[in-house]
Amino acid sequence: MIRVILPAHLRALAKVPGEVQLDIEGPATQGSVLSALEARYPMLRGTIRDQVTQQRRPFVRFFGCGQDLSHESPDAPLPDAVASGAEPFLLVGAIAGG
Amino acid sequence: MSSVRVLVGTRKGAFVLTSDGKRQRWDVAGPHFGGWEIYHMKGSPADPDRLYASQSSGWFGQLIQRSNDAGKTWEAVGNKFAYEGEIGTHQWFDGAPHPWEFKRVWHLEPSLTDPDTVYAGVEDAALFRSSDGGQTWHELRGLRGHDTGAGWHPGAGGMCLHTILLDPSNPARIFTAVSAAGAFRTDDAGLSWRTITRGLKSEFLPDPAAEIGHCIHHIAMHPSRPNVLFMQKHWDVMRSDDAGDSWREVSGNLPTDFGFVIDVHAHQPETIYVVPIKSDSEHYPPEGKLRVFRSRTGGNEWEALTNGLPQSDCYVNVLRDAMAIDSLDECGVYFGTTGGQVYASADAGDTWAPIVRDLPAVLSVEVQTLP
Numbered sequence: 022m023i024r025v026i027l028p029a030h031l032r033a034l035a036k037v038p039g040e041v042q043l044d045i046e047g048p049a050t051q052g053s054v055l056s057a058l059e060a061r062y063p064m065l066r067g068t069i070r071d072q073v074t075q076q077r078r079p080f081v082r083f084f085g086c087g088q089d090l091s092h093e094s095p096d097a098p099l100p101d102a103v104a105s106g107a108e109p110f111l112l113v114g115a116i117a118g119g
Numbered sequence: 120m121s122s123v124r125v126l127v128g129t130r131k132g133a134f135v136l137t138s139d140g141k142r143q144r145w146d147v148a149g150p151h152f153g154g155w156e157i158y159h160m161k162g163s164p165a166d167p168d169r170l171y172a173s174q175s176s177g178w179f180g181q182l183i184q185r186s187n188d189a190g191k192t193w194e195a196v197g198n199k200f201a202y203e204g205e206i207g208t209h210q211w212f213d214g215a216p217h218p219w220e221f222k223r224v225w226h227l228e229p230s231l232t233d234p235d236t237v238y239a240g241v242e243d244a245a246l247f248r249s250s251d252g253g254q255t256w257h258e259l260r261g262l263r264g265h266d267t268g269a270g271w272h273p274g275a276g277g278m279c280l281h282t283i284l285l286d287p288s289n290p291a292r293i294f295t296a297v298s299a300a301g302a303f304r305t306d307d308a309g310l311s312w313r314t315i316t317r318g319l320k321s322e323f324l325p326d327p328a329a330e331i332g333h334c335i336h337h338i339a340m341h342p343s344r345p346n347v348l349f350m351q352k353h354w355d356v357m358r359s360d361d362a363g364d365s366w367r368e369v370s371g372n373l374p375t376d377f378g379f380v381i382d383v384h385a386h387q388p389e390t391i392y393v394v395p396i397k398s399d400s401e402h403y404p405p406e407g408k409l410r411v412f413r414s415r416t417g418g419n420e421w422e423a424l425t426n427g428l429p430q431s432d433c434y435v436n437v438l439r440d441a442m443a444i445d446s447l448d449e450c451g452v453y454f455g456t457t458g459g460q461v462y463a464s465a466d467a468g469d470t471w472a473p474i475v476r477d478l479p480a481v482l483s484v485e486v487q488t489l490p
Binding site: 028030031034063064066067068069071072073078080081114115 | 195
């Protein structure tokens with residue numbers, strides 16, 4: 022079970038009050054977590070990664086276990102503590118804009 | 120009794136303003152989608168309770184919202200805007216080829232007859248259509264594939280398709296405008312397009328009368344006379360009497376012919392409205408006086424409408440999609456400012472009053488006239 026924490030605007034969009042818990046089939050990677058998240062909450066498609074290129078949107082970051090995972094490969098395994106649910110996978114809106 | 124619903128898109132959310140036919144007392148609902156940019160929101164002429172909204176943010180990209188109950192509740196629908204076929208390139212600011220990249224939806228134009236059909240004008244400039252209520256979107260490839268497409272370039276606000284006019288007398292005819300490429304018309308429902316820029320002159324171009332490169336800010340049409348078009352260009356107010364085949368300037372006695380909005384009276388097709396803005400670098404009214412100018416002669420002769428509008432120290436802008444006109448008798452005129460005011464006139468512009476004064480910067484204003 023993966024625990025995902027969304028930024029406030031995406032929680033409002035998906036109508037979820039808090040943490041999201043996802044069961045992932047196969048290896049827990051950024052890609053598999055995002056696919057599971059988008060499958061359960063289709064309104065999030067395109068808000069985290071581009072629907073055509075699958076590239077992370079520039080002002081969205083991925084954190085876990087105190088590390089910035091944004092530049093890891095989408096197919097790289099997430100840290101064990103994130104994969105086991107001990108630590109959450111955080112989607113963070115960058116400090117930018119107005 | 121008739122009523123009106125004013126749909127306001129702002130930098131930080133959407134607002135729905137409603138009033139009865141007197142248009143003196145208003146209810147304000149919102150913000151919907153607080154914190155998100157709402158570039159445009161518009162209702163279906165075929166089902167006034169069906170609304171579409173373009174919701175976007177620099178963080179999370181583009182969403183399309185749909186309401187089936189006049190804006191009380193909303194659902195996110197499809198937001199996949201994928202260019203069809205070879206992506207191709209347009210000109211970048213430095214003249215280099217630059218691949219088309221989807222950025223946002225500037226304008227949503229619902230079909231005149233089918234609530235589930237809606238067009239989207241996007242940046243980088245392209246026209247999309249949905250025929251399933253916004254769930255899926257398909258590009259009308261012929262526009263971007265026009266012979267001139269590789270030479271289009273962005274204006275300062277981006278290369279946006281911001282105007283979509285549907286001809287009520289001919290379902291196959293659509294007009295579009297792109298900053299800063301020009302104006303285009305299809306007569307075969309979007310398969311093929313022609314430029315409609317003859318008569319436009321833009322002094323910032325090497326050839327001021329070039330086929331493309333004109334920074335068109337907005338085009339308006341009266342539904343009873345779809346061959347007559349009125350254009351607010353970067354500079355110059357223009358008019359066409361032949362569906363855009365040729366244009367002539369009608370700026371006349373305006374204090375400045377720069378501006379963004381232009382619209383047509385609901386019952387008098389020769390009565391038009393603009394809001395002059397000082398210049399392309401000074402995006403505020405001349406002399407700090409917020410004035411709507413009305414021509415009852417289809418241009419050239421303009422009168423300033425000032426009653427109820429600030430006539431000193433006013434330095435707001437009125438953006439291209441931020442004026443609308445209802446069809447009550449007499450018609451109401453509405454516009455929103457970058458200072459967050461939405462002004463209304465219930466007497467075709469003779470007198471004005473703010474509906475709201477302190478919204479986020481207004482990006483768009485539309486109005487629905489309800490039975």
